[in-house]
Amino acid sequence: MARLSVSLRRRWRELYHRSSIQVILSLFFTAVAVVGMVFLGLTLFLRFSASNNALLVENSQRVLSQVNLNLDARLREMMRVSDAAYYRVIKDADLAEEDIARDLELLYYTSRESLVSIAVFSDSGDLIAAAPLAVLKNSVSPEREGWFSAAQERIENLHFSTPHVQNLFVDPDYRYRWVVSLSRHVELTRDGAIESGVLLVDMSYSGIEQICKDVDLGAGQGGYLYLMDGAGEIVYHPRQQLIYAGLLEENNASAAAYADGSHNEVFQGQRRQVTVKTVGYTGWKLVGVVPSENLWDNYGQLLLFFLFIVFFSVFLLVLVNLRLSAWITAPMKKLDRAVKELEAGRETVDLKVDGPYEVEHLSRSIQSMVSTMRHLMDDILQQEEQKRRSELDVLQSQINPHFLYNTLDSVIWMTENGRTEDAVVMLTSLARLFRISLSRGSNIITVAEELEHARHYLTIQKMRYKNKFSADLSAEDGVEGLYTIKLIVQPILENAIYHGMDYADGDGKICVQAFREGEDVVIEVADNGPGMPEEVVERLLDQSGVYAAAGSKGSGIGLRNVHRRIQLTFGRAYGLSILSEPDDGTVVRIRLPALDEEAGRRYRKEGGQ
The missing domain is CATH 3.30.565.10 (Histidine kinase-like ATPase, C-terminal domain)
Structure with a gap:
């Protein structure tokens, strides 16, 4: 510590001796004012930054709540379709005597903008009825699908799957549609006897994608939102294809353990603010991600305004101080310029300076000294030239x-x-x-x-x-x-x-x-x-x-x-x-x-x- 103090004092002395009087006066007056302004400005800036950060967190939660409402409405619609199919169609029908395919088709057409298909399967996986397509592919075994086993294992719940390609039915148009499946256990009546079955409602994935994409988290570029199920499997992500291809990673496994609210995390060396919101009925979670660097982007205007005020104030202070110090030090600067011209080798230099007595006396002393030095230099140059000629002559001789x-x-x-x-x-x-x-x-x-x-x-x-x-x-x-x-x-x-x-x-x-x-x-x-x-x-x-x-x-x-x-x-x-x-x-x-x-x-x- 003592060495550092000595080193700083030595450097300060060197700077002091190298600087002009005008600069020293200006620096001292300006430094005091600038330190005060910077301290006050930083205090205000940090206060506003904290408030702005809280506003951004609140905005992220508000956006997620809005997306949650939209998803909830879409999922409720899907659940209503499932309830209508079960309680209005399946419960009231004896499969030995009635064909429920027409009723399912009517139900499908009432919600076809958001649905892809409705199907009912027996406990062994046989297709009972479906709409709008009703022919299963030969290679498909419904009883082996995850949505089927989930409905059979937990018969009291509704089960939502992660996005997948609907590949159960033969489609004459050969279209492959991405869907989210809702499956549930149902009781089927056949000849008065009750047997188990599974109701499948496939909702178009584009509806969920439309709700979640292009969501503005209010943090500029870099902020995004994704959707995952309770186990951490991604339902929607703006870069889902890259994640599936293994070209990009997401911290969804850790986010699955987060409670609703705002969290700070570090993922792949990047600090991020993560906001979590649970979607009702499904156990899904909406996750909003804003890189911390982007949070500072929101402070740009505030920071620019702060810097503008500081620099403008410093400019005014420096201008005023320079003008005052220039008026005080003008005679000394003129004399200094004259001496520098002498050092540069200029022959004729005006060394007469008007100013205080001390400056004028110094000017006259320098004039006398320069005159004496020039006479001595002329004598030395003549002697050196004669010496060089003599040496050349001796060598030649x-x-x-x-x-x-x-x-x-x-x-x-x-x-x-x-x-x-x-x-x-x-x-x-x-x-x-x-x-x-x-x-x-x-x-x-x-x-x-x-x-x-x-x-x-x-x-x-x-x-x-x-x-x-x-x-x-x-x-x-x-x-x-x-x-x-x-x-x-x-x-x-x-x-x-x-x-x-x-x-x-x-x-x-x-x-x-x-x-x-x-x-x-x-x-x-x-x-x-x-x-x-x-x-x-x-x-x-x-x-x-x-x-x-x-x-x-x-x-x-x-x-x-x-x-x-x-x-x-x-x-x-x-x-x-x-x-x-x-x-x-x-x-x-x-x-x-x-x-x-x-x-x-x-x-x-x-x-x-």
Whole structure:
């Protein structure tokens, strides 16, 4: 608990320091009023919700009572037909002398809208009379039917069956009708003797379905009503076919034990309000089901009204508080905006602010501080630019003397040995090479000029190494016209020759390719030399010091020199990458931005050349 309190206080302090004065003032005034309104509103809302819930329960019970009355009327009509058939037809007739079929038919036609058939059977299941159909199917045994055995077992009661297809009689129209059967034990008179029998009255199921379907429980979508017998067997359900098919389940077994009234239950993870009403004479139960989620749908308008009042009140409070706090904090906000513009790098910012004495004094102090900082920043930028130029110049100066001394030694050696023609060719290539190196003082040249510089360098080195290796230079269309910093390929070639071609015996090969790769230019230098292990590759571009393999030639500048120059000019996204495996050669990739003439001119100006 103590840790939670400390954490909350820390977060509150962080929020306090990040917020403006206007926001803090507005929040404090608004929070007090909003808490009061929300508390009062929730109290009223919960009170109204409870009342509305009670009204919904009452409405469900009222709807079930109305359905019960309609069912009761339909069942009473069925019972009246049964009583009329028994007491007016069967009781007054001696079956040995009279045929009661005509009387049953007349009785049927008086109630044919709700009846399907009336039939009288003997105690053994033989048909005595029926209307309107009077021929039993050969495959039917009435004495095995549930309604027949129920009438014989409890002779003092009327028995109502669950819905089933009427399949006793031969129907010339081949119709299958869903019925609810009322069966009862009757006493038959034959030759003055009394014997037992069963009276069957089939009521059309559509009548019950018509009464129960489309019942509105007043809870929006999701509420429904179903009918079951006393044992929990479903008589009517709006999704009865799905239940019979096993695609849907109903909690009718539990509902059968509910007393009349309203109950709350959880079925298949859903909370529901269940209202139960028993139908008289039958023991059937009407069950109204309303998911609890739908009860809340009835509170929608009340909740929307409550939210509207709260949000509207909060809006007014925030508007008033913001206006008041804005008037108080306007000078500070203006000064804050000016400081943010300075932070964003804007050159000219109006820092003069009218307001209380403290704000004006702060404004003048900031103006003085900004002026001093700008002078200091200009000095620092000039120093950094000079430092960068000096570093580039030092790196550049490390390349030219190194190669010049080695080449001049070769020219002297050729001249002393009478190879004047070779010396002339080498000096010519050396002159052209240094003409490109000078580039009229510019550090930025075209890729074509850089490749030409590399070609002259390779001419000199092939003569020095007596054609131990061959070289191939190529460039993709459009690449030669792009711009790069100068003298970046020659040190890579020097490294490839000294470390890769020194022991070649005429089979050495160096390939130089320049091509576009997205928005970049890649110059790739590949050789078929002995290659290097991974740990050597990792240390080649290490800026912490100079690394040279044991027994190797060269100045130790090479790759790191080029890598450093590229990154100083274009940024750390560019530079060298090395791929090498022992006995599998080496590939050095130089990655540069693709600079057109305008971009190259801009870098030339930044370099001060």
